[in-house]
Amino acid sequence: MLPALVLATVTALDGGAEPAGPPPGLACLPKWYPVKAVKADAGWAMRLPDGTTVPYDDGKAKTPAELVESPDMEDTYGPPYRQGPIVPVTAENDGPGRVRYYPLLEAAYGSSKRQVDTVRVTFFGKHVMVHRRVLEPFNRVMARLDEAVKRDGSVLPFLQKVGGTFNWRKISDTDRRSAHSYGISIDLNVARSNYWEWQRPKAPLVWKNRFPQAVVDAFEAEGFIWGGRWDHYDTMHFEYRPELLDPACRGPASP
Template sequence: MIWVLLLASGVRALGPTDQAKVQRLVQAYPAFLKGVEDDQLVWRDGTRMPLTRAKAASYTALLNQPGLLDQLDATYPSCAPVRPPSRNEDPGRVRFEPLFKKMYGASPSQVMSSLVSVNWFGQALKVTSVNGAAQSLERVAQELARQPALLAFVRPSAGTFLWRKVAGTPRLSVHAFGAAIDLNVSRSHYWQWAGYREGQAGITYRNRFPLALVQVFERHGWIWGGRWYHYDTMHFEYRPELTGAAGCR
């Protein structure tokens, strides 16, 4: 009877798998998110966002205009051994931009109002305090400081906050929200530097970052661009719905 009423009213209840994905998102951002009702994400201020998937004609189209459920479909391999990803396996790269804008700010000035300074091995980096991202990065730095062999990869940082789009796309970078950090460029590899096109077959994976470094970030809620088919090994972004201490266990 409940299903009949939902269908009659045009409301689509989520299945148990999607319910679990949304609940993980809610648990990761409790200051903002309250829960899920039928097919909508409910914010603590009463805002509702539809939980849908896009009908994208291509992988790039999906990246450019995903539904919120498309973002939640990612399965991130927390703390797992490093391996070359399959074609278009980019866990965490599909991002529903309205979610990030509402949490972190929809303009440079809004984002900047929440930035704080993090001491990154002598560099003062601007990182958002929203959702505890700056505090998390401070804990990453403290843990890395106890592993001197990793420091050549992490310093100098190539930057954190910068309101910009991902190169060649209409999509805002997570750097625009102050929730990402790029590490030492001289130790890094990036798919576009090799001249590849987004979504093409045959992107050859390259990486020099050690797993021990990656796992430090992942335990503290940061995902790594080196786990992407479109690899960006210098790049980490704060995404506690995808990884963290629990996920690494």
């Protein structure tokens, strides 16, 4: 009996000694961004193309304001992004994707206006600039939208008179760069949009939207998040954040 017992013990030890891999939110990133997961002394970290290494999770508890001001990469995954039928957003600070980790965005898209490599595309009759890295998903969104317009002509006006795409600028009244700075965002027809900053009185936030489901579905299917999923609603805004729509980034326990 003894040899069998020894064997079982060795097997158990082997299993226990198996090194844990990077957390899913880090392990999935190289699929979407030019970064690598590395094990540092203090825990899992992200290696950027310039060789610098930043911790994946700084371990700090943060207020909602601190999350937006000084997040780590791990913070950008919460709250979870939910696709599917458009529903009013009523929970406070439910803004999946509003927290952005700038070292990642700058590594992928550029850290100065000159570095952002944009290409011109024609979006429903209007020329817009998008980052070369998002050109293919953006083209696939347009193909989906073409189909949506063929099925239902009432979708078209939402796609015309586009508000803007690439614009190297800060978010108004903040020191943070707008996602439009990287050529990964598009604002659709402003006249058909609802935006929390326009709301009067400004509090409490009362979510509003007029955009049709087909438009939202077309973008989300290709890795773009929608500002209509935020309590700080911005329904014209779509932004390429494929990691937030990739189930692999949430890991096996995610809904």
